[in-house]
Structures are given as C-alpha cells and as structure tokens.
Amino acid sequence: MNKQYRTPVIAGNWKMNHDRPATRAMIEELLPLIAGSECEVVLCVPYTDLETAISLAKGTNLAIGAQNCHWAEKGAFTGEISAAMLKEMGCDYVIVGHSERRQYFGDTNQTVNERLKAAIAVELPVILCVGENLEQREAGQFEQVVALQLTDALEGVTPEQMQLVTVAYEPVWAIGTGKNATPAQAAEACALLRGVLWGLMGPTVAVAVPLLYGGSMNEKNCAELLEQVDVDGGLIGGASLKAASFAQIVATADRMEDTGEETGDMARMASDGAGETGESRGQ
Numbered sequence: 650m651n652k653q654y655r656t657p658v659i660a661g662n663w664k665m666n667h668d669r670p671a672t673r674a675m676i677e678e679l680l681p682l683i684a685g686s687e688c689e690v691v692l693c694v695p696y697t698d699l700e701t702a703i704s705l706a707k708g709t710n711l712a713i714g715a716q717n718c719h720w721a722e723k724g725a726f727t728g729e730i731s732a733a734m735l736k737e738m739g740c741d742y743v744i745v746g747h748s749e750r751r752q753y754f755g756d757t758n759q760t761v762n763e764r765l766k767a768a769i770a771v772e773l774p775v776i777l778c779v780g781e782n783l784e785q786r787e788a789g790q791f792e793q794v795v796a797l798q799l800t801d802a803l804e805g806v807t808p809e810q811m812q813l814v815t816v817a818y819e820p821v822w823a824i825g826t827g828k829n830a831t832p833a834q835a836a837e838a839c840a841l842l843r844g845v846l847w848g849l850m851g852p853t854v855a856v857a858v859p860l861l862y863g864g865s866m867n868e869k870n871c872a873e874l875l876e877q878v879d880v881d882g883g884l885i886g887g888a889s890l891k892a893a894s895f896a897q898i899v900a901t902a903d904r905m906e907d908t909g910e911e912t913g914d915m916a917r918m919a920s921d922g923a924g925e926t927g928e929s930r931g932q
C-alpha cells in the first residue's frame with residue numbers, strides 16, 4: 650500500500666445478498682464504525698438496495714456502487730440497467746467484469762470494455778475486475794490472461810479517463826472459496842497490472858490507479874495482503890456482508906503504514922518520469 654500515491658480503497662461486493670431491511674441494518678451499524686476513515690469506503694449492493702443505501706450514505710464517507718451496467722444508453726434490453734440510470738440515481742461506482750458475470754452471464758473482454766466505456770461516458774467511476782481461473786493458473790497462463798483482460802477492457806480509454814478507473818485483481822480460484830491468494834501472489838499480480846497500465850497509459854496513470862486485491866479477503870488475512878506495495882485496497886465479498894468484519898478491514902487499512910517508501914516500488918521510479926503521459930487523478 651503506497652498511501653503517498655494512492656488513497657486506499659476498501660470496497661464491498663454484496664453480490665445477490667441482503668434485502669432492504671438488511672441493507673438498512675448493516676449500513677446503520679457500519680457508518681459509525683467507519684466515520685473518520687481515510688480510505689475510500691464503498692459498498693456495491695444489489696440494484697434493489699441502491700436507493701436505500703444511497704439515502705443512508707448521503708452526507709457520509711460511504712460511497713455506494715452497483716455491480717454491473719449495460720453498455721447501451723437505453724433501449725430494448727429487457728432486464729438491463731444502464732450506466733446513465735445508475736448515475737442519475739446517485740451511484741458513486743459500478744463494478745464491471747466481475748468473474749461471476751464472465752462465468753455465468755457471458756461477459757467477454759469485449760463486452761466488459763463496452764460496459765466500462767458506457768460508465769465512463771456518464772462519468773460513473775468503475776471498479777474493473779480481472780483475474781485468471783485455476784486452469785489458466787495451472788497452465789502457467791496467469792500473466793497472459795490478466796494482461797489481456799486489462800488491455801482489452803481499456804481499449805479506447807484515454808489516460809485522462811483513467812481517473813474514473815480502479816482495477817481489482819480477483820483470481821477466480823480465490824473467490825468465495827475461503828482460499829485467498831498468498832500475499833506474494835497478490836503482489837506479483839498487482840505489480841504486473843501496474844506494469845501493463847504503464848505501457849498502455851504512461852507512468853503518471855500507472856502510479857495513480859488504485860489496484861485492489863479480491864478473493865476471500867477478510868479481517869484476519871487483510872493486513873498481509875494490504876501490506877504489499879502495489880495492493881491499494883480490497884474488493885471484498887463474503888466479509889463485506891457484516892458491518893463488524895468489513896469495518897475491521899477498513900480499520901486495518903487505516904492503520905497500515907505507507908509501504909511505498911522503503912520498498913522503492915515502481916511508483917517511485919515512475920514518479921521520475923511523471924508528467925510524460927496522462928493527467929494526475931488529483932488524489
């Protein structure tokens with residue numbers, strides 16, 4: 650975690666969990682626990698909970714996101730929700746490219762790119778998920794897979810627009826399995842992604858984009874994962890459903906020291922070249 654360059658992001662992904670009363674109860678319990686946090690704290694909730702969550706979070710340091718959006722502005726797409734609709738109702742974020750969308754609902758690198766551009770077009774910040782499955786990891790294809798997912802998802806996106814993008818590395822084999830990636834694996838993947846971002850967008854953007862780790866992160870294992878210099882936060886499923894667990898992860902990120910300075914990470918090297926390409930995110 651390099652706090653000098655990037656604000657930590659602790660984002661929850663509720664998936665298809667919690668109805669409106671449960672949403673109200675969880676957020677009311679959470680708000681006092683995270684008040685004063687220096688992190689960007691986000692909860693991505695089911696569409697049906699958005700209005701409740703947005704009204705409870707109004708005027709607080711909690712941001713609310715959706716978990717997907719369609720790529721078209723509007724039209725004959727029964728059952729879909731557009732980025733513009735999310736923006737209009739007061740959403741702060743949308744997740745695109747989650748592996749469950751790729752696995753069960755046919756999302757491809759190309760449709761993820763379309764969704765991401767649709768969100769950017771209405772200035773809705775995006776949490777873009779990438780990550781290899783077990784077969785790909787065992788076949789030694791992890792680097793190739795995540796680099797391509799990131800490159801394809803960002804096709805046609807400008808360095809300036811990257812201010813709206815946060816990237817989450819979520820190895821599919823670690824999601825919901827209780828088996829998180831090791832800190833070394835998370836660090837390796839996030840360093841790889843930052844390198845890809847550098848190649849695509851230049852050093853200023855590569856340094857500024859928060860990279861999250863996701864996959865069975867919880868209050869017990871988060872410290873060793875967040876300690877990695879290129880890991881700027883977490884995208885948390887199961888452990889985001891309970892206020893106490895989620896708040897503990899936020900508190901751990903708040904307490905964490907900036908690990909960027911000692912480790913002399915890529916960010917520091919990039920800062921020497923900063924200004925060549927892209928704009929600062931202003932964080």
Ligand code: PGA
Binds near residue numbers: 864884886
């Ligand atoms: P998990 O989910 O924390 O329950 O593994 C993470 C995610 O899918 O975003």
